[in-house]
Amino acid sequence: MNVLIKKFYHLVVRILSKMITPQVIDKPHIVFMMTFPEDIKPIIKALNNSLYQKTVLTTSKQAPYLSELSDDVDVIEMTNRTLVKQIKALKSAQMIIIDNYYLLLGGYNKTSNQHIVQTWHASGALKNFGLTDHQVDVSDKAMVQQYRKVYQATDFYLVGCEQMSQCFKQSLGATEEQMLYFGLPRINKYYTADRETVKAELKDKYGITNKLALYVPTYREDKADNRAMIKLILKMFTRIYTD
Template sequence: MKKVIYIWLVKLVSRWKRVKNPQDIVYLMSFAGNEHLIKAFADLAKQLGRNFTVLYLPQCQAAATRLAAEGIQTVEFTDGFDFVFHKLQLVMQARLLLCDNYYAFLSGCAFDHQQTHIVQLWHANGAIKTFGWEELTTARRSAADKRRFQKVYDQFDEYLIGSKKMAQVFVQSYHVPQTRMNVIGYPRTDELFNKNWQMQVSQNIKRKHPDIIGKEIILYTPTYRENEVGKPVMNFSEDFGQFVNQLSGNQRLIIKFHPHVKSFEKQFKQQLDSDKVIWVDDFSTNDLLLVADRLITDYSSVIFDYSLLPNAKQILFYCYDYDQYAQRVGIQADFKSWIPGKMVTTTSDLIKEVQQPLEATDFTEFNQLWNTANDGHATERVLQTELKYIQK
């Protein structure tokens, strides 16, 4: 009932705050990592004499601080009365509204789609987990919840994506028409093609962590997990310590948690106290991909980025809880048919794989499927595409 009242309030206030001829550009940020695109839109807005605002959720504070330091207007928000009565107006003033996620409040916003163009950028370059209508919990939701979900999905006039494969996922997951899909490239991947960035970041990592130089680096990025009540959890398999113990003298393991479970890091640092394990707190997962010879993950979208890098050699899928995860969270039905690496479900099998000589994987077929339009120039195409809506 609270959600119903809140969305009703959003609808009422959004009608009140809606302007006749909106001019602003607004970016809704729930994930960091797309700052390159944000800066590009900020520059474009400045050239056109338009206001540009980043509305960000609290978990993006660090990224927002960096953007603010460059003169970009950033405003923190969370759902609540303060947002509805003070910050919703910023959304309703948008000629172009860029979103990186599902935002529930959008279901109540009374947009004039002839005046406001709403774009879904998403926060991942591909999909392993199910979401939207494909998410297993959706079937158990009430009819009112389902109607509210679809209202959000329907608000997006355009989905900017990097492949027809991702378009297919959105069409199925959000029940929206294929005509809204724009396979233009995923802007966040542009950085992955930047040779200067690759060299600078990898050198910085090695300078600050010289113990990785000359070693075979294995990066482990377990995905974000929640318990039954939706709170973040982080569990290693019970015998994961055996894997650490079996690493060779020339191998080093970097473990990087999802930002939402960072609070668990201290516990596991104590549990996995080994000179073969390196904890890197001063670089992002995206940065660490640049020094990884092998990537171990499970259901994380990091694979879609890693496969584009020149140093990428091997991906191993350590899915020790595959059946449980598939039944509780949901995994894309064809996952096993296109993963670009071996899937193992036991620690002993993971040990066997890592003890094998490292051989480079050819990611061409995988990238043709998921990274079709990602070539390092997506941002340029996105700006050009959205310019016509800004100048409308």
């Protein structure tokens, strides 16, 4: 989507968000914008169903992951056809929780009592993203302005460590006051699981009898980079255990 199309999209969202009035809901309303179920589902499950109204904006690809929670949440698929419905939901929310970059937020006008909180999908990935991503042409002022509009919509960031907060400050222009050092929902399961039980189950499932080397790569545009890294790691471990 080029800069002009994004600019028009932001204009449409801005007009709609001014025209649409918030719906009256009898309990606090939280809207989730979900790309990665691993980030959002733990939060939904932790909320008391009787105290909160919950709505999830997501893609048709991710919607099935919410099937087990269908009685607890309203799901709106994020398409251009449902744009008005999405904005209606956002307007009635006290809190909006996001897990990714959402273009819609660059044009959306928050109400005075709304807060947007971001939980990061790439937990532990200390890398260049946002305005430090090589794909962003920082010499294109219009492009940079559009990115900034989206980033500036966020009020708070869930982080797990100081290093993570530095990434947000450098890449998204965030400040220390916006950091919530609560940890990340998607990794909570690693602290609550019985490690020995999980290890035994995995060994049994995959027939693991020898020492195991685990390589967990972060996202890369070119998957060939991962393949090259795997070959290098295998060569390194082969050398270690044969010497």
